[in-house]
Structures are given as C-alpha cells and as structure tokens.
Amino acid sequence: MSHEYILTDxxxxxxxxxxxxxxxxLSMLTMPQPGAPIVDISWEKSPLDL
Amino acid sequence: xxxxxxxxxxxxxLGFIPHSLGFVPRESFVFLTMRGKTLGATLxxxxxxxxxxxxxxxxxxxxxxxxxxxxxxxLAIYTASTPTLGQSRPFHDHVEAVIEALEGAGTxxxxxxxxxxxxxxxxxxxxxxxxxxPEPLESITDGQLNxxxxxxxxxxxxxxxxxxxxxxxxADREEQIRxxxxxxxxxxxxxxxxxxxxxxxxxxxxxxxxxVELLACFQRPDLRDTLLCNVIDPELPDxxxxxxxxxxxxxxPDWDRVDRAQETARDLIDAAPEGYRAxxxxxxxxxxxxxxxxxxxADHFKxxxxxxxxxxxxxxxxxxxxxxxxxxxxxxxxxAYKRHR
Numbered sequence: 001m002s003h004e005y006i007l008t009d010x011x012x013x014x015x016x017x018x019x020x021x022x023x024x025x026l027s028m029l030t031m032p033q034p035g036a037p038i039v040d041i042s043w044e045k046s047p048l049d050l
Numbered sequence: 051x052x053x054x055x056x057x058x059x060x061x062x063x064l065g066f067i068p069h070s071l072g073f074v075p076r077e078s079f080v081f082l083t084m085r086g087k088t089l090g091a092t093l094x095x096x097x098x099x100x101x102x103x104x105x106x107x108x109x110x111x112x113x114x115x116x117x118x119x120x121x122x123x124x125l126a127i128y129t130a131s132t133p134t135l136g137q138s139r140p141f142h143d144h145v146e147a148v149i150e151a152l153e154g155a156g157t158x159x160x161x162x163x164x165x166x167x168x169x170x171x172x173x174x175x176x177x178x179x180x181x182x183x184p185e186p187l188e189s190i191t192d193g194q195l196n197x198x199x200x201x202x203x204x205x206x207x208x209x210x211x212x213x214x215x216x217x218x219x220x221a222d223r224e225e226q227i228r229x230x231x232x233x234x235x236x237x238x239x240x241x242x243x244x245x246x247x248x249x250x251x252x253x254x255x256x257x258x259x260x261x262v263e264l265l266a267c268f269q270r271p272d273l274r275d276t277l278l279c280n281v282i283d284p285e286l287p288d289x290x291x292x293x294x295x296x297x298x299x300x301x302x303p304d305w306d307r308v309d310r311a312q313e314t315a316r317d318l319i320d321a322a323p324e325g326y327r328a329x330x331x332x333x334x335x336x337x338x339x340x341x342x343x344x345x346x347x348a349d350h351f352k353x354x355x356x357x358x359x360x361x362x363x364x365x366x367x368x369x370x371x372x373x374x375x376x377x378x379x380x381x382x383x384x385x386a387y388k389r390h391r
Contacts, residue, residue: 024366036374044070
C-alpha cells in the first residue's frame with residue numbers, strides 16, 4: 001500500500017521561519033490535535049512518609 | 051539525620067501539593083503517585099469540562115504510568131463546581147472512570163479529596179456517620195507539613211497565572227534597542243552568545259547597556275533560537291540540529307543554569323518596552339515546558355502573543371503544550387527539574 005503526501009502552500013513553513021520553527025512545525029505533524037488538557041508534572045523531592 | 055517530613059493526615063497531603071506544583075491549583079485534577087508509603091510524581095490537569103470520562107481516565111492512566119514504581123494513586127479535585135443534579139460529587143462520572151481505569155492498571159485509587167474555595171472533604175466516603183465532614187482550608191495552610199516546608203524555604207503562588215508589570219524604564223529605551231539592532235543583525239552569532247554566556251554566570255545586577263544589547267540580540271530570530279539552546283547546551287554554535295534539544299529529548303539540563311536564565315529573562319522583561327518582550331516570554335515559557343510546568347509555559351506563550359501578535363515561535367510552542375505534551379526530560383525522574391534540590 002502506498003501513501004502519497006501532497007504538500008500544499010498551507011503545509012509549507014513560512015519562508016522566513018527559523019530552523020527551530022521548522023522543527024516544531026514538523027514535530028507537530030505526528031502529535032495529537034490541540035485540545036488535550038495541559039499537563040503539569042512534578043517529581044518534587046518529597047522525603048515524605050505516609 | 052533523618053530529613054523526612056512525616057505526612058500524617060490528608061491535610062498534609064493537600065498541603066504538599068502547592069509546594070510540589072509551585073502554586074495552588076484551580077479547576078484541576080491533581081494526581082499523586084504512591085510508592086508504598088512514599089509519594090512519587092505529582093500530575094495536574096485542567097478539570098475535564100468536555101472530555102468523555104473513559105477517554106479522560108485512560109489518558110490519566112497513561113500519564114501516571116510515567117512513574118514506573120507507582121503502587122497506588124491519590125487524587126485531589128480543585129473546583130468551585132457543584133455536583134450536577136442527582137450526583138453526589140462534581141465530575142462524578144470522571145471519578146468513577148478514573149477509579150475503574152486505575153484499578154485495571156494495577157495502581158488503585160487509594161484516596162481522593164474535593165477542595166473547594168472554602169473547604170475540603172473526602173471524595174470517596176459516602177458514610178452518613180459524619181466521619182468525613184468538610185473541613186476548613188485553614189487546616190491545610192495551618193498544618194504541620196505546610197509550616198515545615200515553609201521553614202525549609204519552600205513557597206508557592208496563592209493562585210496560578212503569570213503577569214509582568216508594564217514597562218517603567220527610560221523613555222528612550224526603544225530607541226536604544228533600535229540603535230543596537232544593526233550591529234546585532236550584521237554580526238555573527240558568537241558575540242551575542244558570549245554576552246549571554248557571561249550574563250548567565252553573573253550574580254545580581256545587570257547594567258542597562260548590557261540589557262539593551264541582549265534585548266537587541268533576542269530580536270534576531272536565529273540568534274534568539276541559539277540563545278535558547280545555549281541555556282541547555284552552552285557549546286552549541288547555532289540552533290541547527292537542535293530538534294531533540296528543543297523538544298526536551300535526550301538532555302540532562304543544569305537546572306541551576308535554567309533557573310538563572312529564567313531570572314535573567316525576567317530582568318530583561320522589566321527592561322524591555324512592550325513589543326520587545328515576546329522572545330523573553332517565549333524563552334521563559336519554553337524552559338517552563340522543559341521543567342514539566344506546561345501551564346506556566348502556556349501562560350507565557352499567551353503573554354508573548356499579546357506582546358507581539360503572530361509571534362511564530364510562541365504560537366508553535368503554545369500548540370505543543372496544548373496537545374498535552376510533556377517534555378521527555380520532565381517525564382524521567384532522574385533528569386526532571388526539582389524545585390528543592
């Protein structure tokens with residue numbers, strides 16, 4: 001089975017995008033769509049006995 | 051010397067959460083993993099206003115699986131919402147789905163609490179015996195653990211959110227930055243990198259001329275990206291090949307240096323007129339993302355976009371955290387940021 005990816009003008013990074021922006025743009029293609037909850041994580045040292 | 055603080059009550063656990071996150075959550079589900087009798091990770095997400103219960107619970111189990119040593123989970127729900135008609139607690143269906151999913155994952159929900167703006171109470175107890183009646187929030191803030199953590203120098207914001215004071219510097223600051231820009235744009239990346247490196251090793255006050263030069267440096271996009279990367283890897287000559295670093299993959303940051311960079315960026319924001327703050331707000335936000343503080347990151351990206359509408363790097367990073375992404379460096383306890391090191 002083959003896949004064809006057709007890039008349109010909308011897919012192209014802006015001409016003046018920096019490498020970092022290009023990288024982020026590309027990474028986003030393989031991620032879920034926006035709308036997931038924003039997640040905070042902490043591994044705060046807690047020498048805490050329960 | 052035994053350095054442990056003993057947690058002896060639910061109020062102590064609830065007292066620990068703001069110290070762990072850096073702020074008192076609002077409208078949030080906060081999960082804490084347990085490893086036997088000790089705590090592991092703290093995970094905060096916005097309350098599931100629209101998410102379907104089973105999907106939400108499944109996502110939470112996936113996130114909590116980051117603590118591979120977890121044996122059980124605790125939950126605190128911070129909300130001003132009241133239960134919908136016919137239900138005993140807010141987000142009842144989501145809590146039930148979480149209980150079921152955690153049970154299936156082998157890390158059962160051991161206990162849960164509801165924290166409202168005025169009181170807190172156990173979320174799982176349905177006894178009419180009055181054993182788990184609501185308690186005032188003061189029992190959290192006045193608790194032994196909170197006092198002990200504060201004594202050790204720990205502090206937190208009373209509410210989530212970020213704001214910066216309006217610019218109050220000299221009237222010709224914008225002109226000063228514009229005057230410095232041609233020199234920055236015409237130069238190689240090295241002088242800007244060296245100035246940034248020097249400032250990050252300084253203690254305390256930054257002279258106005260250095261601030262103006264750095265503000266000009268941060269206006270140049272490829273230099274800005276390099277300065278971001280140099281917080282994590284001081285040796286990188288530019289931001290090419292920086293994909294993994296930007297995403298937080300395969301890095302073990304010097305967190306003291308990261309803290310200094312954020313502090314320096316805050317100083318530079320104070321020195322920057324509106325319209326020149328976006329790169330610094332984006333820098334602080336990106337470093338917050340690496341720290342696992344995605345809500346702080348999102349706040350900064352939105353401030354950057356308010357400062358400079360359409361600021362592309364902030365837009366992209368905002369999309370990154372808005373997809374529930376946790377930086378790989380923050381997923382791993384060994385490499386993750388700890389506020390109290």
